[in-house]
Amino acid sequence: MEQKYIPSKYMPPKYIPKSSLKAWLAKVKDDGRHIYAPVTENGKTNFKRVKSVDEISMEHIQTAQSAKGAVFPRTEKLFSYAGGQQGDVALQDYNPNDIPDTVVFGLHPCDAAAFKSLSGIFSWGAKDRPFDERMKRVTLVGVSCGRSDVFCFCTSVGGHPGSAEGSDILLTAVGNDGYLVEIITDRGQALVEKGADLFEAAAAGVSKEEHLASVPVRFSVEEVQRKMAGSFEDDIWKKQSARCIGCGACAFVCPACACFDIQENAKGNGAGDRIRCWDSCGFSLFTLHTSGHNPRSVQSQRWRQRLLHKLCYMPDRLSVRGCTGCGRCSRACPVDMNLAEHLKEFERLKV
């Protein structure tokens, strides 16, 4: 059950001195790629497209929002139309040419892993073109976690502060002077080559493990999933969700939440865009029928849906979990619905 760090199979690792890191990123940026990286403003750190690599902040434990916006923007045009209902409606298909080559820099392993969850959802059966086109153009440069906080629980859901899962390149700060560089994919390799001279061979025997945060395993996720699946009618959902106020903060900061709404941006004269925007299963109107009937009419049902979707339905249907233990939902929640704590309660449940 203990989640062990598995040494990289992507050998040999490289090394980049801290002083060269920004020089490399500047080269990547000059190459015309957009760089999204953590930027601290007014005490909050968030992913933002940087104008200069000097804006990048590495001091945070976790950004308020995840990096999912790079492939699943909060508001996105699916296609446009003109001409309205009259005989000559003209459709203008989704145009991927506007999507820039993008590098997401500085995301933690929990975020990188979540891209797998998102891919699971968007690739289930029918391919989702807007998502795919962005995925094709994004390179993920992860940074292992040297620090964690009380909300982190990646190791409880199959992750690890040094996991390379999902990243194209994974950096790990070794000491104060530089980073161990694991190149995981060809896309990562291509990015390294933008500044190949800045990278060195890593010293023999250097281990990243001792530089990683220690994140205790809080529960057995298999046990939690097993018990959760068998407690649909249990009172626990009601108990846990009593204080939930039904906002969408947890879903919107979650790196693996992908529920969306499709809306119309009508511009008059029969022209407009079909828009996709983030939505949350926590909202009471999410499943409301026009007739007034609502299959999930109370918050406890919506809370149940949220957890079961992430920990039972997704593993069951998509072979990927919808939670990577980043802890953002718990940090963002106005009423401190601590997810790890709630999941742990399931472990103790008698089914």
Add this chain to the structure above:
Amino acid sequence: MNTEFEPKILAFVCNWCTYAGADLTGTSRIKYASNVKIVRFPCTGRIDFMLLLKAFANGSDGVIVSGCHPNDCHYTSGNFHARRRWIIFRGLLSFLGIDVRRIQFSWVSAAEGAKWADVVNKTVADVRALGPYTEYRKAAEFLAGNEDVLLKEQEVTP
């Protein structure tokens, strides 16, 4: 060719006083600026504050809101309610940095055809001096989440 900026002004007016007043302006053959488009409401109390914002978002450079003088409301108190709403709405807009000089509130009775012409002329002159309200429209057209566009926006904003 005259290239001077011609402001687009939308006027939200009540049916019983200002609309009749504007009618009188016309029948009295008083000339006034043609930049205004009038939308008639039963009462100023009916004029939702969102309508003003929608006007700006959809191309208005200025807005006039006008109705019966206090104590003259056809429905007794609609304009008193409206006045309260305007007081705080105007303060709120100002706090958010929306230029309240682009909104002219007035009382114009059915007998004040000349005043209506003055209100329109003054508003048009004021808004002409302020220029087109592009800041608002830009923000309204912009689809957030598209960070690329957001950045472009920020770059061009002086």
Add this chain to the structure above:
Amino acid sequence: MADNIYLPYLATIEKITQEAPGVKTFRLKFKDEEVARSFEFKAGQFGEYSAFGEGECTFCIASSPTRKGYIECTFREAGKVTSALARLEEGQTMGFRGPYGNTFPMDEWKGKSLLFIAGGIALPPMRCVIWNALDTRSSYKDINILYGAKSVADLVYKHELKEWEERTDVNLLTTVDPGGETPEWKGQVGFVPAVLEKMNPASENTIAVVCGPPVMIKFTFPVLDKLGFKPENIYTTLENRMKCGVGKCGRCNVGSKYVCKDGPVFSRAQLEALPAEY
């Protein structure tokens, strides 16, 4: 449809039929000739219908897959999009994407009798199956239809009801809720479950297809039990709120089953295995 699953086919509204107050049927023809020729679907599938400028809404395809060259949909004016659709006129353009979802297992039903039980606006999803069965009549034994609505005016497909009534190879029973009858009304008066009990159809080698408002279904199932219908021989369709229709937007699932992918057609045996979340 290129490869953007959200981009609809354009379709011309060929014909509009006012079925009942607030209920219309549209006959749609795809504008793209290649699409019109190659488009295929099966009984029970649904689609997303676009009113450009207002949005999309979900309903079943109400015409039979045996009738080629067009599709039909029947809807009640209820929300923003259906109201916008209802304002459209013949010759105008709307959008359609689909077909989505699973189908009624009509092949498995061959050689059996069919009993259709529908209430109100839920006849459209069944009409598709009924016509499919009637157009391949020799494959099935007896076909019985029980259709009920609130009032005589609310009965949809009045012309087809008449046709089914006149045909000898199908037995139709119509009923309206007490108080919904007119002086000329010759059908039954009473709620569907009660009329079904009186009708007393044989359950032997018979498939029952039930569609209607939740309250009708709730009271019809026990009657079917009494008549001896096994859960695996009872079928219905679920209608949950949907946006994408392709298993991504996260709304329509009942437990781990997605109505848009695993449904909308479920046997009662399958429904019983699902959590009560629909």
Add this chain to the structure above:
Amino acid sequence: MNELRSKVKELLGSKEIDLFVGYEQGTRLPRPLIAASAEEADRLIFDENCTGNLAVYLTRRELAGGKKVGIAASYYAMRSISRLLDENQLREGMVKVFGLTPDGGLKLLDAIADVKQHLQEASAPSRQVEDEWVKEIEDMPPAERWKFWTGELSKCFKCYACRAACPMCYCTKCIVEVNRPQWIQPWAATMSNVEWQISRVMHMAGRCADCGACGAACPLGLPVHIIAHKMAEMVRQNFGEPTEKGNVLSTFNPNDEENFIW
């Protein structure tokens, strides 16, 4: 603490209340606890750090509908409770309010008159930070204010935590969810985010308790409570302290003063 716990257990035991809305120790800060049993009541805490506005739970039908509820109320939560009673969202006799005295003692307020009395007597916790923030924004030139607010609100992703955390946002269908007509675009975009905040505080005019829960709830830390605070201040300046006669926008005074109507 023990006084509160034993009192709540007593009231639950004697069925004088069906549940108690209070605080327990959370991950880092106190968090809401809905206690319906003695075991749960044993987790209750109540001190000056318990500032979240719990009145938000009183109008949740699935939680408190038809039930007799006890509540641990901060000063601003009491204001909310008083307003909710004025707006007929709560019934006299269905709510037992527990407040704190300045020395940290427990104060049980049974009747709404007691709550109002308490609000008169107790001094409102300072809003100095908010006041300073408002002043700072007001001192900016309009163009800079616009840049500040559109910059901040462009980050908003419309999770509606500000709405969910507000005791006065009890509508079952919010203006943003009305789609005929669609007043406010439902997706996150700068202007519709601004419009949402404008609508929110306009609907709050004279009703807002100025508790700051909206801003505290924002997962992105956007200062939306500052807009609400400014609104509350404007209402007070123009129309005086709110009365139970109704919110300021559903009443009027023929002598209301303004200086901008021509």
